[in-house]
Every structure is written in C-alpha cells, then in structure tokens.
Amino acid sequence: MVAVLERWADEHGLSHDRDTFGNLRIRKPASPGHERAPGVILQGHLDMVAQANADHPHDFTRDPIETYVAEGWLRACQTTLGADNGLGVAAALAILGDESLTHGPLEALFTLEEESSMGGALNLAEDWLEGSILLNLDSEDRGQVYIGCAGGADVVVEAQLPTSALNDDEQTWQLSLTGLVGGHSGIDIHKGRGNANRLLVRALRTLEGAGARLIDYHGGTLRNALPREAFASLALPVDEVGPVQARLEALEQELRVELSGVDEKLTLRLTPCASRADEALTEAASQLLVNALHAAPCGVERMSVEVSGVVETSNNLGVVSLENGRFRLCALVRSLRDSATADIADRFTALFSLIGARTRVENAYPGWTPNPESELLARFRRLHRQRLGSDPEVKVIHAGLECGILGGKYPHLEMISFGPQIRGAHSPDERVEIESVAEFWQLLRVLIEDLANDQAA
Template identity: 75%
Template sequence: MNAHLETLAPTVVWRHFRTLCNTPRPSGHEAELVGKLEQWADARGLAHDRDAFGNLRIRKSATSGHEDAPGVILQGHLDMVAQANADHPHDFTRDPIETEIRDGWLTARHTTLGADNGLGVAAALAILEEDDIEHGPIEALFTLEEETSMGGALNLAEDWLQGSLLLNLDSEDRGQVYIGCAGGADVKVEAMLPEEPLVEDEVALVLSLTGLRGGHSGIDIHKGLGNANRLLVRALRTLEDCHVRLVEYRGGTLRNALPREAFAVLALPEAEVSAAESRVEALQQVMRKELTGIDDGLALTLDRAEAMPDQALSRHATHLLVAALHAAPCGVERMSVEVPGVVETSNNLGVVSLDKGRFHLCALVRSLRDSATQDMAERFRALFELIGAQTRVENGYPGWTPQPDSNLLKRFCALHRERLDADPEIKVIHAGLECGILGGKYPHLEMISFGPLIRGAHSPDERVEIASVAEFYGLLRVLIRDLADARS
C-alpha cells in the first residue's frame, strides 16, 4: 500500500511516512506502530525505551568528536486525528490510509492524511537512520494520544530525557518557526434530562446539517468556518415555536476538530411540520449567504425519521438545553494584544450528544493565558448549572511561554536565511503544541517548532505540499549538523 510515496524526495522521509500510513494509529491505538519502531531501532542498533505511559524514546550516540555537544531531542506524536467523510466507511483501527498526489500536494482518499504529525515523526526517524550527518547526542521522543488528551506529554516521565535542546516537528507552515503556543483544557458537561412519551399527534423528523469543511479547532478557529453544532442549535432555536421536542442529538466527533456535521431527531405535532419545513429552508438560505466563500457546501435539511421513538425530552427540558447551547461560548473570544494577529482565547463546541435523556458536551478551550482558560471553563460551569448539568474540567495543559532571545532560535534563523535567502517568521500559535507541557516538566529546555506546509489538518481535506517536505527536512539536517558544534 502507498508504494508511490517512495518515489518522492527525500526518499528516506517518505519511506518512513509510508510505514505510518500503512499502520493504523488513531489516538489510543498506537501500540502496533510503537512495536514496529522498536523492531526498526533494534535492526539499526539504536537504544530505545518507554516510560510508564508508553511514550517511546530512541537514542543515537554522538558522532566521534561531538560527544560534548548539547543533546538534541527530536519530538513528535505518533497518533493522528481519525476523521472520514460520512459516506466513506473507514475503520481507523484496522485500515491503512490511502494516499494520492494532486497538483504537488499529497492527500488521502476521503480521510485525514496523518501528515499531522506523521511527517514530523518520519523526519525524526530519517535523522536517526542517516549516517552522513555529524551530530551530538540525539533522542527522538515519540509521544502518545496527543490529539485526544495530550496524554503522552502530560504523563511523560520526569528525569528521563537528557537533552537540553528540543525540536518540536509538529508545526504546519513553511517559512515560519514557532516559539510559543496556547494552553488549553477540555470542558465536559453532562446531565440527565427528563423525558416524556410521545403523544398521538406527534411525528418524528431528522434535522441534519452537513457539508461543512471542518478544520483544526486552534489553527482554523479565526477563519469564520462553520461549526455544525453551533449552526444546528441555531436551527433548533428557530424551530421552538413549532413545539419541537428533542429525542436525540449527535454532532462532532473530536473536541479539537471543528465539527462538520450534526444531526437531531425531533418530535413535533403533525400540524407543525409544514411550518418547520419552511423555517428550515429559509434558514438554510440565510446560513448559505453568511458562509459564502467560506463553507459553500452547507446543507440544512428536515426529513421524516425512519422509525418512531417512544420518548422525547419534555418541552421545558428541550427549551433549557437549546437555550444553554445557543448561549455557550463558541469561536474566538479575544485576540491577543501582545502578539498582534494571534487569537488569545477561543472555544470549540466539539462534541455534543443526547441519547435517552443523557446529555454530553465536550468543548476545548484554548488560550495564551492560563487564567483565561480557567475563566472560560467557569463560564461553562455557571451556564450549564442553570439547567442542572454537572461540569468538569479535564486534561488541562499550560501554554508555552516564548523565549525570543534563545540561542537555538538564533541559530535556526541564521540557517534559514542562509539556505532560503529569507528570514523565517517568528510565530506564536493558537494551538496546543506539546512544548508547553514538556517545558513544565523540563524547565531547562530551549525549544522551537517547525515543519512542512500542511493544510486542512483534522479534516478529510488534510494535505501536505510535497516540495515543502524537502525544504523542512533540509533545514532539520543542517540544524542538527550546526548544533553538533554548539557548546553544552
């Protein structure tokens, strides 16, 4: 599978990426890949070990004469976001990713590609494999469950890593280097809401919102893309005068991906169906105009359900739930003053469900300020307490404070200027790179993050510019060589 990848340059990087594409690796299912990498390390005589959580480290001794150079840690995460188009059956725990080349870009057929962070991992493996690069001591750190919880970084063993310089290979823009990132936390809301039997004149309908592009809930949050949960709740709010009652709801699959689709099963009087259909059609036109040029594929439909449910939420419970969801923070909350053009605080209504009266919400709050993350979480608690729901905050992780005067950054910028005849943009990203967590566990680390050009991460539109991979890997090679002459 994916043999055409080995026709691309640099071959050593694409060969390793082929292994990653052929090995299923959604979050929580990285064990098979870890085993393959350990076998590969054994075959090359490279030392490797795991910490208690299962994070993998592979080590390569310094080349002769560079034993005293500062240790370099190449860091990436092994898991990938599992997203597929609704009409494409794909089992991410069993099926390989099918890749294809389109106009200089590599993409996947109807699924996420896994370039995030597969190409960073492949580049680290390539550095471990190549024997023609002088280098100091190298550790390649491959973490687990980054996409769902930052679990690998949060549970990383302390006093384990030996290096002092960390190269995070999980960025997605060429010509840029990242020196800071947002922190974040998952906000989870749960409630049991009262149900009542359907009455004789009620019928069941399915309200669907589909066709959105989706995207990364940090990098893409400011682009005005549609959030299926936000938009479907807006439609439900519009239908309240038609006496609707919620039966089921499901929207979004990952808290860190902008939801592309959402569906609700409704009960309402037969006499209100015509009015409901008219409102849905009118709202669809409004939404399409609002998202013109951004999410042109939006479709909002109302259809008869295939089966009649026995129960639905009471009208009062439906009203309270829809009102709370409609009022919940979603999207950009505040732009940064210190870092112009960068989102400071945001929230993504990532996953919402209702089944047999059990309501669940998982939102991802991000901020460059940890205090703002905490405040947003408290706003959720205050809002959903009004409908009797319980709120908890999980998987919190700190932001990465920039070090604009670091020697590592200066060396990278000089090499970038020398190779590409241009200074890199020095950036802070509104996304949860693992650097903030790693820096909290290893405060002495100097860190930067860079990578190839990736677009549409966390969605089936994910793609990587093939030429940018060679550029990225070339920079990584010369940086490793340059750091071999640095002083510890």
C-alpha cells in the same frame, strides 16, 4: 505503532526504552568527536486524528490510508492523511537512520495521545530525557518557526434530562446539518468557518414555538476538530411539519450567505425517520437545553494585544450528544493566559447549572511562554537565511503544542517548533505540500549538523 518503531530501532542497532505511560524514546550516540555537543531531542506524537466523510466507509483500525498526489500536494481519499504528526515522526526516524549526518547525542521522543488528551506529554517521566535542546516537529507552516503556544483544557458538561412519551399527533424526524469544511479547532478557529453544533442549535432555536422536542443529538466527533456535521432527531406535531420545513429552507439560505466564501456548501435537511421513537425530552427540557447551547461560548473570544494577529482565547463546541435523556458536551478552551481558560470554564459551569448539569474541567495543560532572545532561535534564523534566502516568520500558535507541557517538566530545555506546509489538519481535506517537506528536511538536517559542529569539544 510503538512496537513497530521498537523493531525498527532494533534493526538499526539503536537503544530504546519507554516510560511508565508508554511514551517511546530512541537514542543514538554522537558522531565521533562530537560527544560533548548539546544533546538534541527530536519530538513528535504517534497518534493522528481519524476523520472520514460520512458517506465514505472507513475502518481506521484496519483500512489503509489511500493517498494520491494532486498539484504538488499529497492527499488522502476522503479521510485524514496523518501528516499531523506522521511527517514529524518520519523526519525523526530519517535523522536517526542517516549515517552520513554529523550530530551530537540524539534522542527521539515519540509521545502518545496528543490529539485526544495531551496524555503522553502530561504523563511524561521526569528526569528521563538527557538533551538540552528540543526540536518539536509538529508545526504546519512553511517558512515559519514557533516559539510559543496556547494552553488549554477540556470542559465536560453532563446532565440527565427528563423525557416523556410521544403523543399521538407527533412524528419523528431527523434534522441534519452537513457540508461544512471543518478543520483544526485552534489554528483555524479565526477563519470564520462554521461550527456544525453551533449552527444546528441555531436551527433548533428557529423551531421554538412549533412544539419540537429533542429525541437525540449527535454533533462532532473530536473536541479539537471543528464539527463538520451534526444530527438531531425530533418529535414534531404533524401540523407543524410544513411550516418547519419552510423555516428551515429559509435559514439554510441565510446561513449560506453568512458563510459565503468559507462554508457555502452547508446543507440543512429535515427527513422522516425510518422508525418512531418512544420518548423525547419534555418540551421544557428541550427548550432549556437548546437555549443553553445557543448561549454557550463558541469561537474566538479575544485577540492578543501583545502578539498581533494571534488569537488569545477561544472555545470549540467540539462534541455534543444526547441519548435517552443523557446529555454530554465536550468543549476545548484554548488561551495564551491560563486565567482566561479558567474563566471560560467557569462560564460553562454558571450557564449549564441553570439546567441542572454538572461541569468539570479535564486534561488542562499550560501554554509555552515565548522567548524571542533564544540562542536556538537565532541559530535557526541564521540557517534559514543561508539556505533559503529569507528570514522565517517567528510565530506563536493558537494550538496545543506539547512544548508547554514538556517545558514545565524540563525547565532547562531550549525549544523551537517547525515543520512542512500542512493544510486541513483534523479533516478529510488534510494535505501536505511535497516541496515543503524537502525544505523542512533540509533545515532539520543542517540545524543538527550546525549544533554539533559549533559546540563539539
């Protein structure tokens, strides 16, 4: 993708360079007479979350995203769309390519690995960017502007657990939990949606006393997406299969009632495996692992007192796996307070030490402290009223915008974040409202012109 954009820059006569991590910058000189206007940085990330429904074969390294329009929304066929953050990248390119636009010095910064680790922002070169104003184009709500965001960290838990051979009276079964909506682990965490790992572990808890032993487990694919599906292979005594089936059927109905209006399409199934496994966790190890996962922090931990309606601290049990006795968990903790992030990570350490697991914290990034008195924010609000006839909502988001990291490296930057209406990000339900894209483009364009005209020498 970087190479594609470099060729595009060459075709448009624009200079470009990369930092040592590979982040790309494309520059465009100011319009004549506006050279002394404040430099504006248009910022977005190049990667997308690659999610497809389990029954839809799709190779993201080769297959194109198939799109269609329904009721004014652009959608993809059973995969993520890539509007997060493809629309921000496209908007920056459109600004750079607009020869009718009056502007000050422009830089377009395209970062890498935002979805997987924030690696692009964390490793961004210092003393590289020249602008004083940064417009982050990675927000997903029409009529809103963001001035702050949560920080976060990955919590990784690993352990090698004891196994033993299957007994003659044990059969191999697969327990699956599917049909959940999923979504973004930050902005959707408070909506009451099911977490497949949390719910499948709950199902496994109901099997305690039946002698069930875990063979393997695979739940979730990304730590920043709410898990939609989870699968576990079990060794079950033959005479326990009937009672276990009945227990699971009752639990499925309970869960559908609990998640009514949100995730009532949940499906819980126990089916025989095609082949018999050789080993499973010992019964004691299996119980300890299930108990620890059942007790692990998950979901909203605390709502903010200072910012009404905003989640302060949360955790997502994003990816859980077990294979040949090797257990691994990757959770994503988010908080407006770095101390709360550290506390949740410490709770994981304390909990999983009870089963002999090792815990480490990776990819920690700071939050973005709001500045409600920002001159840039006042300018955006004025233009929003003039163009759209309404005041934008000023928001703080419970998600990891790169602004917090970028502000740490470039403390002088004045920043806001805004974008079109995107729903279902990080899931195959991702969609963007077409009308909101035109509105987003109009605001972005007039803001850049206003900055150039107000402050040009």
